Amino acid sequence: MSGHLPQFTDDLCARLRESLRRTGYDADGVLGTLGESAHAALGRGEPEPAARASRDAGELGTLIRLFLLGGAEPRDAVRAALAPVPLDDAIAVGLVTDGDEVRAGLDLRPHGDERGSWWVLSDLDSDVLGGQVPADHVLGVGHASLSLIRATIRRPVDTLLDLGTGNGVQALHATRHARRVTASDVSERALALADATFRLNELDVELLRGEWFAPVARRRFDQIVCNPPFVVGPPRVDYTYRDSGLAGDDASALVVRQLPAFLTEGGTGQLLASWLHVRGEDWADRVQRWLPPETDAWFVQRDVADPALYVGTWLRDAGIDPRSAQGREKAAAWLDWFAEAKVQGIGFGFVTLRRAGTAHPTVVCEDLRQSYDDPLGPEAGAWLDRVAWLREHDGELAATRFRVPPTVVAEHVDRLSDDGWETSVRRLHRTDGPGWQHDADELVTALLAGCRGVLPLSDLLGLLAVAHGRPAGELTEAALPVVRELVRHGMLEPA
Template sequence: MTFSSSASPEFAAVPDAPASGDVVLLDALAAELERARFDYDGIEAFLGREEFAALDRDQTVPARRVIAREFQNPTPNPLAVFLSLFLLGDEVNAALVGDAFPTLGVEGLEELRLIEWTDFGVRSTVDLRPFASDTTEIWVASDLGSSQSSGALRTDYVLGIGQASLTLARFVNREPVQHALDLGTGCGIQTFHLLEHSERVTATDISDRALAYTRFNVLLNRRTWGLEPRDLKRGGRLHLVKGDMLKPVAGERFDLVVTNPPFVITPRVPGRDVYTYRDGGRPGDRLVGELIRDVPTVLAPHGNVYMLANWEISGEGEDLSQMDWRERPQEWVAAARSAGHDLDAWFIQRDQANGYEYAETWLRDAAEARDPQLYADRYGQYLDDFAARSVAGVGFGLVWLRARGGAVDRFEEVLHPLEEPIGPAFAAAVERADQAAQWDVTHALQDQFFAIPEDVTEERHQRPGSEHPSVILLRQGSGFRRSTILTSEAAGFVSACDGELSAGVLAQAIATLSPDIAEEDEPAFIDNLLAQIEHLFLMGFLHVTHG
């Protein structure tokens, strides 16, 4: 097959990255992958259920056994070739590759920069695998991982779709927006989701290679989003822009910003290369602070930011869990507000690590443990860096910001598993916060009618022989899956919540029926009870039927 060629658009021909200048080639590749059923169902059917599950756990031996048997056949299934090349990183006989890609052939794969020649045959230069979202299944290319290549990762490594990327994608509210920003696009995972509900998307990165991968992935799957190459331009459906953080989009306004920024804390060592996919080039956690301070400048009115971040935790003593992790996040939000930005903020700490654990995590991530001396040097640099700033540990979590202000100012730790995706439950929680903020202004809480959501259950615990329970709990079965201990008066209120009586009427009835509450103390009792009910509403244990 002969393929057409033309002048390469921006990021279509970046060295050491897939080529995306020829859409005919990309369409041919997509057709080959589809024909061979290079998707989750097709791969599972070929390998077998247990072998597929093992491969999903990065255990390759069962898959290699199936593939080795398949290669004994005169005409092996093309999936055996695809898996060997793109997922396992093996060298494969060029004739087998040509047979598996009858349209593209080895020549077409070379032109796309997806393979290179070896003494044995050819080897893939990329990791290429299927990815399924809630609405579609696509193919995504990224750099080969540590299990597919030897040595430490290159410093301009382009990461594939990992757990952190998925966590962020499942956090975002997917309501339609006009203009969205994917800040630090990497291989394009957030852009793929944004294209499904945004009229226009701008994707930025400091790395030419990352933008090349994003362009390749988007055009490989262009029919999923109805894209043409001409749509990839300023003012088009997708605009790819190179630059550091917010600099390339200064002066623009976005309804939605989604970012998994390069927030990993890395010791600043003169002459040492940094991993651009995770290290933003600032000391400590300064990059996150700068982003939170400056991102309001690119937000449209009521624009939202969804991001992942980490923050340093400082303090004395051995118990990291007793230190106030909120200090840095609150400092950053205060700086943004001091700069004149009305900003709602919600930080959810999902995990924390001490300095030793943090160093070990990110040294493993870059495969630097393969060089013992390098590993020891880097480990020591981490410990010295943390000690210089009296950092005891690092917290990690979800961050939401909104260009509005006045309704949400929340910093909480939620360490237990959440429902996935958490995005719908989080959006509902923001809506409740907005509603409660209006009550505080209008004093309308007492006029609301509450009921109990279907996923909320009650638990009562008491000693054997006791007349009354000593602990009454509410639990959520979905969303944030919270639990909370009720006071006896709050338990009485919740048990009567059927949407028939207003909160004020219920609170007054409980006060009147409580033998220990004197008449003159009833107003204070009712105020306290209604404050508890508002908290239960904000946490999702109650919902409003009308009011």
């Protein structure tokens, strides 16, 4: 509940941890009890299959219904499930409510990765509250958090900053690959819940309070991750978890502009971001203006939302009915602001940054709106590797022996004409990772057919020039930009 800062002591966390372990309330235990079908239904917001599956699960079932389904449970059943945590202590810190039937006061849920399970504390969402969330609401592990988790590079680093930590879930994952983790937030309530999360999981994370980068002034980190308040619109703060108080996409611009200065040389930063699609302006030109010098940057646009759909989505997220008087008033002000700013859409995606230390950094903005299952994190790391390789070897491309990875295929689309089947589309398709695709003409597909790690690129281009009656210099000049792009996308690699 808003206004009451939870104070989870080490002793309380130790007792709660014992209770959760004893009952099996972890990622594997919940999945094992519910089964894959009911667990998937719960993830879709359909609680009834999970409620049925938990009926005969004893104390674990009590905790599942209490914390995951938002149900009311008998006082004695909750007391038994939480032991050795005294029920009065759980009520005092706001973990559960008081009464003959007890409800969750906070969201406490298992969250895992391939190496194990944690517990994350946050505030109850609007569905459980049955109405609008408070202004200092601390969001749980939602789709945006999960997408950033999957998009983050997981390579060993010494220091990592989780800027705007919220409930602390990004920092949890960071402890897997960073020796020292710092987490900051402007919200006192968010830091209190993140602190409880870290104590509950026996993790040593440095916590700092303040706006943006102020708490870490004059410090540098090997890696920075950030899930900022990226909702765009009028300059206001209705909810600290999503609103920055800055107009439009200025919050995303601020992070992109300032983040590289807090990185060590070669350090990386990754964030979720939003950008406006303004009439008469290319979104790529807009976001590139945010960048400081000497910064490699990869902007990946995952979606573009219509302003009306965007406003309705975020009103519902806060528990406001768009049909209510309050909802219509807020929607009108929001849509008026979009109209005045000539906003035609709102782009959303991931930004990967590297302090490159060069006057000629690589900056790429591209759409990745197709669906794919692989996490983007490994691809982001590989993209940075490939960009660094190209920078180091750009003058040697013609002398390099390349090969086509086995995951790259050539696709032809043929159309029936008066003369029979004719190829109308030639396309290169990388079948792993994000599934990059490139249109390719006959010469490009012929060039890649020869890239088997045996002949240098110059020899292959010479053979093609002879076969097609083209000057070798002209063919080389046309081919090198294509080769660079294919290397960046992992569709061509040095042998």
